Amino acid sequence: MLLQVAGVVRAFGAVTVLDGINLVVNRDDRLGIVGSNGAGKSTLLRIIAGADGADAGSVTVPLSVTVGYLPQTTPDFAGATLADLIRTSVGDLRALEGRLQAVATAMATAEGDALAALLDEYGTLASDFADRDGYDLDHRIDTVLAGLGLAGMPHDRVVATLSGGEKARVGLAALLLRHPDLLLLDEPTNHLDFATMAWLESYLADYHGGIVIVSHDRQFLNRAVNSIGEIDDHAHTLKRYSGNYDAYAAAKQAERGQWEAEYARQQEELRELRHRIRDAARQVAHNRRPKDGDKFIYNFKGENVQSAISRNVRQAEEQLARIEADPVPKPPKLMRFTARFGADALRSDTVVQVVGLSKRYGARVVLDDISFTLGAGGRMLLVAPNGAGKTTLLRLLLGHDTPDAGSVRLVASAAIGYLPQEPDLPDPTRTVLAEYGRGLVGLDEQFIAGLIGYGFFRLEDMTKQVRQLSLGQQRKLELARLIAARPNVLILDEPTNYLSLDVVEAFETAIATFPGPVLAVSHDRWFIDRFQGEVWALAEGRLVRRD
Known part of the structure; x- marks a missing residue:
């Protein structure tokens, strides 16, 4: 055994994140941890690594076992x-x-x-x-x-x-x-390109030790792990599933279907029992004592009927009490990202025009004579190894940096919505509600309705400070602000970073239906495979279209 987690509890103020987490990791276990943003995945890794403390429970690592931890933030x-x-x-x-x-x-x-x-x-x-x-x-x-x-x-x-x-x-x-005995990796693929991801998958598959990985990369979880641990967003406990991510997803779907069927069956049984009790009560009420001439018949038949009805009522009440004492809980409503981008129309066929753009840092040429145009309905995805200049190109387009040569022209009607590679919320002491409403026109009630309606946050999250949010929750807050700003042009730098898998899939759908042009940078293979547009590679400072 390399690791034993027993009954770990962690709360932040009145909000419980982990509640009785139990986990054992042995050598050659490769465990992927999944759950919604804010479910406590990173918190669990920090507790195991000793970077955070638990409110209750224990973490046991034998003295001879070495532990290595890679946090989400470098x-x-x-x-x-x-x-x-x-x-x-x-x-x-x-x-x-x-x-x-x-x-x-x-x-x-x-x-x-x-x-x-x-x-x-x-x-x-x-x-x-x-x-x-x-x-x-x-x-x-x-x-x-x-x-x-x-x-x-x-x-x-x-x-x-x-x-x-x-x-x-x-x-x-x-x-x-x-080369520690136990590897703890929090979103290790966030900044890896295709070649390094493939190498890491192979390296971890042959790693002689235990591995616990938090990741939103579906293909990586399919190739790198042999079990999945899900932190439930409602119970705050961890349940383990054997196999890779696809096996977990199939098991979860079957599990949810069975739960919903059992709940529906029990609800029908409860309705039937209550109906029987009500009917019996009406029968008793209608079974009034007869006039004197009918007493003999009443005594002979009525009392037997009354006794049978009473017996049936008692049986139904006892059965109802047993079920109500230990009912099948109602399956919680799945929290889903349901927002749609709204946008004002662009008044030009050419929205972005880049001509002869170049940028160097010292002797290193990052961008060399880059030229392209992006039309009103254009979709452009940039892929490249790390350090090739993808983010630099986006910063030049946004005017955050100055090119050494060339020009960038944006149509006057362009309202750009930009999602940076890393969460970038300026004041960590602001509440979720205050940060969402920053610069927007409207009432707090409208802002709360928007945040809850998107499926990003719950009512109790509105007063949390930004610094109390996980990176994934901060990312969701940025997404909410992006949607509320009603952009008609999207520039997205690694848009799936830090997001839980449910939000990623819904965000991909929202991008696909966005009415304006989209320019994105991504290393997410799942996202790239489903991107509906042109894919360009940035190599040695030049843009090359990929087939």
Whole structure:
């Protein structure tokens, strides 16, 4: 056993997020954690990693087990170079290797009891070194760096100067090089391109240890895990399902269907019992005592009828009481994103026109003579490796950065709705309601109706501060603001990042029916496969259309 979670409870104020979580992870278990945004997935990983505390329950990790944790938000790595991170990650193994060499040297001249002691120590050290793949360390460093697309990066490169995607890959590489017994990964694919995702899937499939992964990437969960743990949004407990994501989805659908059928059957039984009791009561009321001449007949038949009715009523009441004491709970209404984008019409066939756009950082050319147009109904998806310049191009289109050459022209009637790669809400102390209403015209009641109507939040969420929200909930708040702004042009940078799977699927549908042009950047293979438009690759600073 690598990990045991027993009865873990975590609440934030009056809001319970986790309530009696039980979980065991053994070596070679690859567990994917799913649930709606705010269900407590990241909180659970933080508690296991020791980065947060539980209000009740326990987390047990044997002393000999090492744990590695990759949070959703990449650390700053302030001042560190790639070489620094590699050295830190493998430092223990290098120290172990050095001690092995020192003991081997000492054995050459030792005798008697001293030699026996050194032989014992060498055997223990060698076994530990082998168990941690120390003899394969240099090859593993090369493999991990190459697999995550970092092989060509100078080791003296300061990590703070890298793009968001490159920083995330560096953080993941540093963790994998530690080779812990238990890996805790929170949304590890958010900043990975196709090649690095494929490599990571293969690497994790062969990983000799336990893995717990929080992810919204459906294909990744299909390929990288062998069980799914769902945190229920209502009960706040965790239920485990064997198999990958598709197996879990099928099991959930069957489970929900059976639950709804059992609830409907029991409701019908309750209605029938109550009907029987009411009918019996009416019969008793109608069975009045007869006039004197009919007393004999009444005594002979009426009392028997009365007794039978009373017996049936008692049986029905007892059965009703048994069911009401332990009823099948009503299946909770599924929370769904149901919003539709509204937009004012664009008064031009050409909405975005880019001519000869170029951008470099020092000697590094990021964009080289980029030209394209996006029409009123255009759909354009950009794909590229991390660091290729996708986000840079979007920032130039939005006027957030200045190009070295070229121009960007937007039609005057364009109202752009922009979703950045990372949640970017300016004041973490604002409430959900205040942040949603920022810059909008309307009453609080209208804003509350909008947030609840979208299926993003519940009434009790309105007074939460932004800093109390998970990254996924912050993303949903940004989506709500995006919809309320009524844009007629969408520019989306990794739009599926941090969103739970139910919201992702509904958002994909909303984008497909959006009446204006859409320019999106994504690495989400599921999203890309279903994107209804042109797909362009950005390579060596140039745009190339993919078939």
